[in-house]
Structures are given as structure tokens and as C-alpha cells.
Amino acid sequence: xxxxxxxxxxxxxxxxxxxxxxxxxxxxxxxxxxxxxxxxxxxxxxxxxxxxxxxxxxxxxxxxxxxxxxxxxxxxxxxxxxxxxxxxxxxxxxxxxxxxxxxxxxxxxxxxxxxxxxxxxxxxxxxxxxxxxxxxxxxxxxxxxxxxxxxxxxxxxxxxxxxxxxxxxxxxxxxxxxxxxxxxxxxxxxxxxxxxxxxxxxxxxxxxxxxxxxxxxxxxxxxxxxxxxxxxxxxxxxxxxxxxxxxxxxxxxxxxxxxxxxxxxxxxxxxxxxxxxxxxxxxxxxxxxxxxxxxxxxxxxxxxxxxxxxxxxxxxxxxxxxxxxxx
Amino acid sequence: xxxxxxxxxxxxxxxxxxxxxxxxxxxxxxxxxxxxxxxxxxxxxxxxxxxxxxxxxxxxxxxxxxxxxxxxxxxxxxxxxxxxxxxxxxxxxxxxxxxxxxxxxxxxxxxxxxxxxxxxxxxxxxxxxxxxxxxxxxxxxxxxxxxxxxxxxxxxxxxxxxxxxxxxxxxxxxxxxxxxxxxxxxxxxxxxxxxxxxxxxxxxxxxxxxxxxxxxxxxxxxxxxxxxxxxxxxxxxxxxxxxxxxxxxxxxxxxxxxxxxxxxxxxxxxxxxxxxxxxxxxxxxxxxxxxxxxxxxxxxxxxxxxxxxxxxxxxxxxxxxxxxxxx
Amino acid sequence: xxxxxxxxxxxxxxxxxxxxxxxxxxxxxxxxxxxxxxxxxxxxxxxxxxxxxxxxxxxxxxxxxxxxxxxxxxxxxxxxxxxxxxxxxxxxxxxxxxxxxxxxxxxxxxxxxxxxxxxxxxxxxxxxxxxxxxxxxxxxxxxxxxxxxxxxxxxxxxxxxxxxxxxxxxxxxxxxxxxxxxxxxxxxxxxxxxxxxxxxxxxxxxxxxxxxxxxxxxxxxxxxxxxxxxxxxxxxxxxxxxxxxxxxxxxxxxxxxxxxxxxxxxxxxxxxxxxxxxxxxxxxxxxxxxxxxxxxxxxxxxxxxxxxxxxxxxxxxxxxxxxxxxx
Numbered sequence: 018x019x020x021x022x023x024x025x026x027x028x029x030x031x032x033x034x035x036x037x038x039x040x041x042x043x044x045x046x047x048x049x050x051x052x053x054x055x056x057x058x059x060x061x062x063x064x065x066x067x068x069x070x071x072x073x074x075x076x077x078x079x080x081x082x083x084x085x086x087x088x089x090x091x092x093x094x095x096x097x098x099x100x101x102x103x104x105x106x107x108x109x110x111x112x113x114x115x116x117x118x119x120x121x122x123x124x125x126x127x128x129x130x131x132x133x134x135x136x137x138x139x140x141x142x143x144x145x146x147x148x149x150x151x152x153x154x155x156x157x158x159x160x161x162x163x164x165x166x167x168x169x170x171x172x173x174x175x176x177x178x179x180x181x182x183x184x185x186x187x188x189x190x191x192x193x194x195x196x197x198x199x200x201x202x203x204x205x206x207x208x209x210x211x212x213x214x215x216x217x218x219x220x221x222x223x224x225x226x227x228x229x230x231x232x233x234x235x236x237x238x239x240x241x242x243x244x245x246x247x248x249x250x251x252x253x254x255x256x257x258x259x260x261x262x263x264x265x266x267x268x269x270x271x272x273x274x275x276x277x278x279x280x281x282x283x284x285x286x287x288x289x290x291x292x293x294x295x296x297x298x299x300x301x302x303x304x305x306x307x308x309x310x311x312x313x314x315x316x317x318x319x320x321x322x323x324x325x326x327x328x329x330x331x332x333x334x335x336x337x338x339x340x341x342x343x344x
Numbered sequence: 345x346x347x348x349x350x351x352x353x354x355x356x357x358x359x360x361x362x363x364x365x366x367x368x369x370x371x372x373x374x375x376x377x378x379x380x381x382x383x384x385x386x387x388x389x390x391x392x393x394x395x396x397x398x399x400x401x402x403x404x405x406x407x408x409x410x411x412x413x414x415x416x417x418x419x420x421x422x423x424x425x426x427x428x429x430x431x432x433x434x435x436x437x438x439x440x441x442x443x444x445x446x447x448x449x450x451x452x453x454x455x456x457x458x459x460x461x462x463x464x465x466x467x468x469x470x471x472x473x474x475x476x477x478x479x480x481x482x483x484x485x486x487x488x489x490x491x492x493x494x495x496x497x498x499x500x501x502x503x504x505x506x507x508x509x510x511x512x513x514x515x516x517x518x519x520x521x522x523x524x525x526x527x528x529x530x531x532x533x534x535x536x537x538x539x540x541x542x543x544x545x546x547x548x549x550x551x552x553x554x555x556x557x558x559x560x561x562x563x564x565x566x567x568x569x570x571x572x573x574x575x576x577x578x579x580x581x582x583x584x585x586x587x588x589x590x591x592x593x594x595x596x597x598x599x600x601x602x603x604x605x606x607x608x609x610x611x612x613x614x615x616x617x618x619x620x621x622x623x624x625x626x627x628x629x630x631x632x633x634x635x636x637x638x639x640x641x642x643x644x645x646x647x648x649x650x651x652x653x654x655x656x657x658x659x660x661x662x663x664x665x666x667x668x669x670x671x
Numbered sequence: 672x673x674x675x676x677x678x679x680x681x682x683x684x685x686x687x688x689x690x691x692x693x694x695x696x697x698x699x700x701x702x703x704x705x706x707x708x709x710x711x712x713x714x715x716x717x718x719x720x721x722x723x724x725x726x727x728x729x730x731x732x733x734x735x736x737x738x739x740x741x742x743x744x745x746x747x748x749x750x751x752x753x754x755x756x757x758x759x760x761x762x763x764x765x766x767x768x769x770x771x772x773x774x775x776x777x778x779x780x781x782x783x784x785x786x787x788x789x790x791x792x793x794x795x796x797x798x799x800x801x802x803x804x805x806x807x808x809x810x811x812x813x814x815x816x817x818x819x820x821x822x823x824x825x826x827x828x829x830x831x832x833x834x835x836x837x838x839x840x841x842x843x844x845x846x847x848x849x850x851x852x853x854x855x856x857x858x859x860x861x862x863x864x865x866x867x868x869x870x871x872x873x874x875x876x877x878x879x880x881x882x883x884x885x886x887x888x889x890x891x892x893x894x895x896x897x898x899x900x901x902x903x904x905x906x907x908x909x910x911x912x913x914x915x916x917x918x919x920x921x922x923x924x925x926x927x928x929x930x931x932x933x934x935x936x937x938x939x940x941x942x943x944x945x946x947x948x949x950x951x952x953x954x955x956x957x958x959x960x961x962x963x964x965x966x967x968x969x970x971x972x973x974x975x976x977x978x979x980x981x982x983x984x985x986x987x988x989x990x991x992x993x994x995x996x997x998x
Contacts, residue, residue: 052390059390063706063713065740067733076442079394079420083446086392086418091740093733094421094748107952110959115730115951118974119737297442298434305437320445379717386717403769406721406747410773413719413745421748624769625761632764647772 021332025137026145029155029202037206038173041163043328043337048321051087059089060336066092067120070147072128072267076297076319077147077157081124084326088336093120113139121334125149128267143333151193151268156329157296158199160322162207164314165259167321168292172210182212183258188250188302190275191216192230193266196296200261201237201244208241215257219278220248250279255286260312261294264302274300283307294318348659352464353472356482356529364533365500368490370655370664375648378414386416387663393419394447397474399455399594403624403646404474404484408451411653415663420447440466448661452476455594470660478520478595483656484623485526487649489534491641492586494648495619499537509539510585515577515629517602518543519557520593523623527588528564528571535568542584546605547575577606582613587639588621591629601627610634621645675986679791680799683809683856691860692827695817697982697991702975705741713743714990720746721774724801726782726921730951730973731801731811735778738980742990747774767793775988779803782921797987805847805922810983811950812853814976816861819913821975822946822968826864836866837912842904842956844929845870846884847920850950854915855891855898862895869911873932874902904933909940914966915948918956928954937961948972 020036066085070078082092113136116123123144125133130150137144148154166173171181185204189197204211214237218228228246237244247253254260262281266273281293282304292314295303299315307313331337347363393412397405409419440463443450450471452460457477464471475481493500498508512531516524531538541564545555555573564571574580581587589608593600608620609631619641622630626642634640658664674690720739724732736746767790770777777798779787784804791798802808820827825835839858843851858865868891872882882900891898901907908914916935920927935947936958946968949957953969961967985991 063741063743065737075422075439079422079442079446082420083392086420087390089390091418091745093736093740095729095733096424097750106954108959111952112729114970115733115973118977119733298438300433305435316441319442323445402749402766406749406769406773409747410719413747414717416717418745423751625765627760632762643768646769650772 021329022335023143024333025140025143026155026329026333027133027137028146028153029158029199029206032155032203032206034206037159037162037203040159040325040328040332041166041173043331044163044321044324045167047327048324051324060331061085061088061090061334064090064122064334064336065120066090066330067116067123068092068094068096069116069123070094070096070126072126072148074126074148077126078124080319080322081145081147081326081330084323084330087323088327088331090330109135110139112136117141122330145329145333148195148267150195151198151266152195153199153202154195154296155199155203156326157196157322158203159329160318160325161196161200161261161294161296162203163321163325164294164318165210165292167317168314169258172207177209179212182210184212184215184256185259185261186215186217186250186253186257188217188260188262188279188281189264190218190226190228190266191233192227193268193273193275194263195267196263197261198233201233201242205237205240205242211242212258214242214244215253216244216246217250217253217279218246218248219275221278251285254291255288257291258288259292259294260287262302263296264300265298280304281307283310283312287312348656349662350470351660352467352470353482353656353660354460354464355473355480356485356526356533359482359530359533361533364486364489364530367486367652367655367659368493368500370658371490371648371651372494374654375651378651387658388412388415388417388661391417391449391661391663392447393417393657394443394450395419395421395423396443396450397421397423397453399453399475401453401475404453405451407646407649408472408474408653408657411650411657414650415654415658417657436462437466439463444468449657472656472660475522475594477522478525478593479522480526480529481522481623482526482530483653484523484649485530486656487645487652488523488527488588488621488623489530490652491621491645491648492537492619494644495641496585499534504536506539509537511539511542511583512586512588513542513544513577513580513584515544515587515589515606515608516591517545517553517555517593518560519554520595520600520602521590522594523590524588525560528560528569532564532567532569538569539585541569541571542580543571543573544577544580544606545573545575546602548605578612581618582615584618585615586619586621587614589629590623591627592625607631608634610637610639614639675983676989677797678987679794679797680809680983680987681787681791682800682807683812683853683860686809686857686860688860691813691816691857694813694979694982694986695820695827697985698817698975698978699821701981702978705978714985715739715742715744715988718744718776718988718990719774720744720984721770721777722746722748722750723770723777724748724750724780726780726802728780728802731780732778734973734976735799735801735980735984738977738984741977742981742985744984763789764793766790771795776984799983799987802849802921804849805852805920806849807853807856808849808950809853809857810980811850811976812857813983814972814979815850815854815915815948815950816857817979818948818968818972818975819864819946821971823912826861831863833866836864838866838869838910839913839915840869840871840904840907840911842871842914842916842933842935843918844872844880844882844920845887846881847922847927847929848917849921850917851915852887855887855896859891859894859896865896866912868896868898869907870898870900871904871907871933872900872902873929875932905939908945909942911945912942913946913948914941916956917950918954919952934958935961937964937966941966 124147126147130152133146133149191197283306293312295315451474453474457479460473460476518524610633620639622642778801780801784806787800787803845851937960947966949969
């Protein structure tokens, strides 16, 4: 995991499959021994995280802040762009110089998709993209895939037999939702686990906006991913092993709701062992009646996200050796 | 104090008198040895507090945050509802699921009185109601009573002789002020210390709003409390041992000012040993000319509130054993 | 440095030159051994800093928060006056009483210049003025002078030979800019290092506003400082050893831009060894083309500010003995 030391986490593209698997193993160790790192062995003691969340968020911000604190680190929070140097007209490069002096790692959520790229060239400390407009949300995708491996550990093997491969239904808009964009990209690094990916969209959207950005679909297919589109959720559901749904796309300082027609409820014809994933926060598209069913892996997904972030942050600030002997 | 482990602190109603007395003993230990827990013995190391303050507050938020940090814990803060999942339409139950993943304890202040109840059923970590609209503010009442016992330790005895019982004047509106509602409730658990409680209200308010909610007065009297109303502060003051005053009621996203006619100043005919309590922040109703008099126990009340919260938080997250041998 | 224990840092006026030099020595130790205090020796463990930033700031707030955390302390943040007791009409003295209960040190930035003075008389814990309207910004001036001594260590000697004295150009408005006011005051404590101070202002400003407040210039000259004004930057630059520039004055809840006519770029006729200082955030007045030149000491200035604050905070809360043996 030396790969990850001081590595910026801006896009999923930069990550090798092997590195991700090692990350997930470390996350799993954290998840099975949550207390061991909080009381006695705090690898991030003395390290400072700068949480720069210029776009509304509680879930992601708390997830990172909790992960960092569990490991003994301290954090500094900026949650309002109007109080920052940026309001005074300061350049992103100057903000990056400032962050270099104050912390060891930055987590940035900004509706301006370019900000994380502009800052990462000047930063001498690593930065994590916690969601930049419609572009990416790499750590969310890591949490999503981690959850799939937790559910079906055989998928993490070097060789996955054809009968173990999964069909994933993605109810969302790849061109507008950063969670979906990152998810498809991370899946493309593990084509051997996939039978097929089915992007399911509301019928009316075919005329409203393209499902994929130019080149997005081609890039995914070039990895060996078999990807198909459909607007008939009822027809697809009986064959889906994983049903991933998201309805919100964050665009600029506002958001769009897509896929308003779809609603996952317990009476849909799920495969008995199918799991449902949602990055949360959820709206009506994911009914609470599913919460008490075995299909509910979205709570596990949220829980695992903290441990994935703990693993990632530990490696990025080069403190992995402090946890290795405890694992 | 095993009672308190993982216990939600939503209303004072749930607390037994014996538990409260043990809590106050622990608070008193913290108050007499403030440094012992900060440098060497930090029982909340590795624990995370989620401060969710959706209603304006500095005093209460800082009080909890300070208490938690003094004991070695870390905290995550949410101070603006518009940045949370709630702004995205997320249910309180889902917010509770989220908090379960990120912290060990929640402190909530919300102008919506139902929020703390809605969340406490889903939360698997304990929650403290830090003020919910006009309903309750249980830890403030604990601090108020703790201060009275500090002033008159004989009141904490199993048996209080009639000559030691106190007459408490409460200048406020029981139906609208959460601090008063909780205070009267906590007093009702110790009827043996009370000669009488006199609720003092401005004359004009008799026509504006009922002093008590339906059933509120009856519930208090059923505990053995002798409670009387008056609108003549000047006539009551010479007989009051404790003068409690508050003028602000937080209602929805705004506040009302009550009892504008009353003003405590040093030239009122106080009993020589009478003490004045106020939950603060104060306005003109409590004159600064009282600050330098022996009647001023409101500063001690604010100071003690931190230690009461330290004691409560330590017990709630089951770390009392870490301080017991130091006491 | 016993001088500094519990000392309020409101104005530079209160500081003796010898105390400042000792402070800078401690800061230099922190700067040359940044890791030593973060991992093993955390002098501020158990101490709580109250960051009260009622005026927009990221740079200064993060600088203090980072300094405090690096030394093992915890902090509580107030960044919005509308959520504090002040919004409820609470007096500054009552806010100070509140702070006495919750922390060990206060850092205050308030557009109301009187607030820090009003609070410091009631506070029993030390307060640092992090910028109060147009009045002062003492720790910024400490950072500025620390940087000059870092660049030219001979200036810190007891005796400075005439050939080593420096000419400082200050491009700014002494009557309106708190950074300039504090800088000139701290320089006046070291008149032996100065050949001359040249205050450089845009020509049009001579009619708009007085450069100095009544008595300000006289106070500086009384210290032995030789101070001159000029509006011809091009003519002055070839003789300046230090070029200090600032364009923003924070007034009330807004700011003014001064000296819009001046712009420092690399093609100006600087002395070869001249250094440029700017408290940052910068605007067009300091061109990025200077960043890669040897004149750029403004990044070092920002970096050093954290260590100066670490040194100051450590001394103020009387934990200097915890670092002394490590130095």
C-alpha cells in the first residue's frame, strides 16, 4: 500500500485493482476490531485533517471526520465558502499553499468540479475529492465495492468462476451523478466479477439528457465491462444480484432529481439473495419497507464507508505501519 | 450509576432521585479535582460526541463540548440544518442511522420538539436532549439542582428536617419555558427538600396564556410538591430561599420574552442567605448589580453545569469505572 | 517568558523586546523540529482553545487552530455571531464569564474593535486579539518580525551595526489597516534594526484619508524610528530591503481596498536580496510571478506564523516547561 502514501484521491481512475483490494483488507480489519484502534493504538495522533466542505453535506463530512478521529487525529473544519479567503478573491493555488501550512491531509467537497484539480497541483499534502459537482466521488465508490466484496467474498478472488459473476443494476444517470460515474469506473477495474451492468433509467429521460457523456461508455466497455441500458425496471429486477439506486445529482449549488418514476419496495420481484445499495441520503426512491429485509445492505454500506475511509486515510498519511502489527 | 449507561436523556421524568444524587456526587468530584481528569486520566479517549445544534446556542453547545473534551473525547459538530441530510429531505430515522455509524453519543438541540423522540427510537447510541422547543432541557435542570445542593448540602440528606426545607420562587412560565418545565419536574423528585414552590408571573400574563399546560400542575402536585402562583414579586421575595428567574422561551425558530415587568436588583428585600439562579443568557431581568453580592449563585450554576455534564456523559458512555478509582 | 503566562495579547504595545526575542527563539525551535511536539511531547494536552471568529477568516482561524492542535490541545469554535448569546442580547462581560467556564484561552476576531478590550477585563483566561476592526492584529506582526529575523539573523543581536540596518517599505495605510498598525508598533520596539521606514501610499489617497491617526506617527517617532512617507513606489523600491504590502482594510462588517494603483511584479527594480512580505490573502497587488523568485518570503511568513502562534500559546497557558527540556 506504499502506492497510497501521499497520493491524491481525486478520481478512481488512478487506482490499481490490487491496491484497492489491499485497502479493503485493511478496512475489514478495522471493521472487525473497531475498538483496538481507538483506545490503544492511534495511528493518526498528531495529524491534522482539513475538512473543506463548501457544498452541503453532513453524511460525507461526518464520515471522514469520524474516521479521522477514531484513529486519534484532529481536524479543522471549513463549511462556508463565504468565510474563506476565496470570498476575498484568493486563488485556489493560494488556498492550497495555506493548507500546506496547517494540516496533513485535505478533504474537499466543492460544487466547482475544477477546484480539486486546481488545488492538487499546488498542494504538498494529499487531497481527497469528497464530491466535485457532477464529476466524481471516489471514496463513495470504494465503499460501494467494499460492501459488495463483504457480501460476496468470492468476488475478491483472483479468479472468479462464471457462475459467481454478478449482474448489477444501476438505477441512475451516469452523465450527471458523480456516485454513479465513480462506481462504474471502479467496477471497470474488476471486469472479472461482472456478468453484466445494466443502467436503468426512467423512460422520459432518454429525450431529456444523454445517459452517458461522450466517451464515458466507450471507456467502460474498453475495460471488458459488458454494459447495457434499459428503462424497464420490473423486467430487469428478477435477474439482478445487486441493485444500486441513486436519485440525486448535485449540479452547481443546487441539485437535480432523476429517476423519479422508480421506487424500490419489498414487493418487487428481487432475486432472494439480491442486495440493494444506495449512497444515501435517500428519498422516496428507496422505501423504508426494505429496511427490515435481507436485501438491505445500504446500512452496511454506510457503516463500511467509515472503515474504508479509515484505511485510506491511514495509508495516505503514511501511518499504515502503526496498524500493521495490530492487524 | 449503571442506570445511566446508554440511557437516553430526553426528559427528566426518567430519572430516579437516587441516580441523580450519585450523578451529583461524581460531578462534585470532577469540580473539586478539575485537573486530575484532563492530564492523566481521560476516560473518554477514543469516544466521539455528535453535537447537533440546529437552534441558536453557544452556551449549551460549548458547555457540552468543553465537558467532553476535558475528558479526552473528540467531537463532530453540526450547527446548520441546511447543510444536513435533513435539508435533502432525509428522515430523522435515517439521520439516526447515520449517527449510529459516526459517534458514541449525540447531543441534540432542535426547535422541533418531536425530533429527539423520533431519533431516540432508532439510535443505538445515547442521545441527550439539549433543549427541544418548549418541551424540556433536562441537563439544565440537573445543573440547577446540583447548584442548590452545593449551596445547601443538607438538602441532599435522606431526611430533611422541616426547618431546612426551602421555598423556591420560580419567575417564569411553566407552560412555555423548557428550563422551567424541567426544573419543576426535577424538584418533584425531591419533595422532601421543599417547603413550597411559588411560580411568579407578570400580572398581564394571566390573560395571555395559561401558566401551566393541561395536567402539568396536577402531575407536580401528585409528587407531594406544594406549588402556588403569585404575581407579586415584592411580596414573595422576603420569604424565598432560592429565586430562579428566566425570561426567554424558545418557540419554533424564534423566541418569546416573558415576565418583562420583573427585574431582580440588589435592593430588593432578599433573605440574607437567598440565592439567585438563572440559566443564562440573561437580559435586563437580572441586573449586573447582583453579580458582586452573595446572592449571585448563577455564575456557580454555569460553572457547575460543565461538571454535571462531565459526570453524565462519562456514565452514559460507560466509562465511569475509569474515573472511580481516581475519585 | 514568565511574562507571557496568562497575559492577554490585545495590542503589541504591551510586549517588551526581550520577551518577543525569547518567543521567536521558541518558535524557531518548533519550526526546526515540527515532529517532536506532535508525536511525543504534547504540551497542550487537556487544554481547550475557544476560537471566536465573528468576522470572516479562514487563514488566521486555521493558523491558530493548527498551532493549538499540533501541541495536543482541543478547540471549540464559534464562527457565527448570530448563534451566540450575543444574538440574544447578552453582554460581552457575560460572554467572558461563559468562556471562563469552558476553555483555557480565547482567540477573538471581531469587527467591533472594543469587544476584545471589554472582554479582557472580565476574562480570567488569556485572550488573543486575532484582529479587531481597524485596530490591531498583534500575532500577525509577531509573525512578520519573526520572518525578518529568520531572513537576517544579525538583526536579532543586541547591537546592530549601522551597515546591517534595514530600510523597510510599507505599502499600506497605517490609519486603516490593523496589520500595518501592529507592524509599525512592533518595529518601534526594535529601532536599532531600522535605517528607515517608508510608508508608501497611492497618490490619490492623500486627499481621501489621513495616512496616520492623530498621535500615531508621533508615537512611532518617539521610539527612535525614522519614518517617512512617499507615493513613488518606483523611486523607493531600489533602496528597500523589505517590501511589505497589504491592500485590504477590514472595517466593520466589510472591507476597503487601498493602494489599488500598486502592483508588485518581478520586473520592478528590487534590491537583489530584498524580500517581499504580505499577510495574505493577496489580491492583484502581489503578482504570482514573484512566487518563484528569491524575493518571495511571504510563503515563509505564513508558514512561520503557525510556529510563532505555537510558541505564544504554549507560554500563555503556562506549559512552556513541558517543551523546554525538549528544545
